[in-house]
Amino acid sequence: MTATAKTKGANAYPKVRRMRFRFGDPAPMQRHYVQDDIVLSHLLALLSSAFPPGEESFIRSVRRVSDQITDPVLKKRVAGFVGQEAMHGQQHRALNERLIEMGYLLVRIPTFPANSLRERVIVRAERLIPARLHLAGTAAAEHYTATLARRVLTSDELQAIPADPEVRKLINWHALEELEHKSVAFDVYRAVGGTERMRILLMTVPYVGAIPVVSLIVLLSILTDPTGWRPLTVTRQAIDVLRGPLVKGLTGEVAEYLRPGFHPDDIDTEDVVRQWQRELFGAEGELLDRVR
Numbered sequence: 001m002t003a004t005a006k007t008k009g010a011n012a013y014p015k016v017r018r019m020r021f022r023f024g025d026p027a028p029m030q031r032h033y034v035q036d037d038i039v040l041s042h043l044l045a046l047l048s049s050a051f052p053p054g055e056e057s058f059i060r061s062v063r064r065v066s067d068q069i070t071d072p073v074l075k076k077r078v079a080g081f082v083g084q085e086a087m088h089g090q091q092h093r094a095l096n097e098r099l100i101e102m103g104y105l106l107v108r109i110p111t112f113p114a115n116s117l118r119e120r121v122i123v124r125a126e127r128l129i130p131a132r133l134h135l136a137g138t139a140a141a142e143h144y145t146a147t148l149a150r151r152v153l154t155s156d157e158l159q160a161i162p163a164d165p166e167v168r169k170l171i172n173w174h175a176l177e178e179l180e181h182k183s184v185a186f187d188v189y190r191a192v193g194g195t196e197r198m199r200i201l202l203m204t205v206p207y208v209g210a211i212p213v214v215s216l217i218v219l220l221s222i223l224t225d226p227t228g229w230r231p232l233t234v235t236r237q238a239i240d241v242l243r244g245p246l247v248k249g250l251t252g253e254v255a256e257y258l259r260p261g262f263h264p265d266d267i268d269t270e271d272v273v274r275q276w277q278r279e280l281f282g283a284e285g286e287l288l289d290r291v292r
């Protein structure tokens with residue numbers, strides 16, 4: 001599969017949509033905005049807090065090698081990827097501000113303004129890492145995100161969870177665009193000569209660590225939330241999440257990436273992407289009034 005092999009499908013060129021969501025408007029958001037679910041509310045809050053700095057790092061990893069990209073098709077796909085990720089970061093920041101106001105203490109930790117001391121330290125630290133290694137990390141994270149995105153968009157059970165409607169809209173939009181650009185960082189990595197060995201090695205970290213580390217941070221986050229100090233309820237909800245359609249079998253699915261020769265387009269998401277492009281942005285699309 002070459003960098004330009006998949007240029008005719010629904011996700012040929014990631015489309016940048018300038019969005020503006022309205023969190024807490026008109027009705028204020030509930031503390032546990034995934035209705036009555038303490039665990040899912042904290043899990044989503046923590047993921048949302050990690051997106052802006054994570055996605056900004058993904059953008060920098062691709063930009064570091066942009067002068068080596070000669071294929072005009074890949075250049076155009078990179079522009080779409082950068083635009084989509086920048087918009088995700090911006091809209092998640094808006095949600096994160098609400099979450100901090102609502103008392104999600106751990107959301108503050110990865111939340112810092114552009115050009116702040118913390119950001120400058122991170123950017124400097126990244127520069128110490130070889131560009132291809134940085135990019136291999138991005139490609140692995142993008143595959144993990146795309147796997148979660150596909151689950152969100154194809155599970156009736158997940159779509160039926162009663163959550164704050166604006167948060168649900170944000171997640172569906174983000175998930176759709178993650179599938180639209182799922183192979184861009186991967187193709188950049190290949191185009192600049194990234195090896196299979198390094199690519200696979202970089203996935204072993206989230207493959208082994210993501211679920212236990214995220215579970216631990218969710219637990220810490222709940223401990224900072226006195227309204228969530230209901231051990232039996234939290235235990236039951238945690239078991240439901242781990243056994244439910246978001247997490248059950250996730251590690252096995254992500255493991256496909258560890259196969260030498262794997263390409264993200266080996267997993268066909270064309271139909272899912274088309275269906276959700278229509279549902280969200282078609283003639284009667286649910287999100288047309290959120291496009292600026």
Ligand SMILES: [Fe+2]
Nearest residue numbers: 055085088178
């Ligand atoms: Fe994103």
Ligand SMILES: [Fe+2]
Nearest residue numbers: 085142145178
């Ligand atoms: Fe992404």
